[in-house]
Amino acid sequence: DTAVSQTPKYLVTQMGNDKSIKCEQNLGHDTMYWYKQDSKKFLKIMFSYNNKELIINETVPNRFSPKSPDKAHLNLHINSLELGDSAVYFCASSPGAGGGYGYTFGSGTRLTVV
């Protein structure tokens, strides 16, 4: 049973479109995250979300917006997609607001903007 699951695994779309990536965790964790991995494999935090508190990395464009319907889900919405948004996006979760131990990552969503 997958701990952190993301859908879709692959997403190809045109510039200017709006798309969403879904994430669900069944670990009972309190905090969820979105990370972006660029073509050079660099992993960078985009958002963390805990008990309805959203912490945004200041470098993330406001075209990106996380939405959490409940503690087990954190979806990522992207408006007006740009070529530079092409990357692999990872959802992760951890036990508590302080980060806790053992971040668990999903298997990623490879977004390609053409």
Add this chain to the structure above:
Amino acid sequence: QQQVKQSPQSLIVQKGGISIINCAYENTAFDYFPWYQQFPGKGPALLIAIRPDVSEKKEGRFTISFNKSAKQFSLHIMDSQPGDSATYFCAALNYGGSQGNLIFGKGTKLSVKP
């Protein structure tokens, strides 16, 4: 400003050899230092982690060495195997911090030759 610097970028080791990956950090508030292993098409998975109150932690063939005064830590993989071929990321976390977001190094691609 990159808070966690990782080297080398890539590493080739013969089967049975020792793989060594080094990381240095700047923020003295970091108090949790994990290593993640990532296979192609998969998300990062926690491999081993250390807190700064110990200088070494060993789990099977994997050992973390930690030098608090130098603000450096390293991963040693003994008796490296082809199945260890993956990208390895060091990371750091301010566990007691309000955000608690993992900050990653840029990764090391390890290839173990049979």
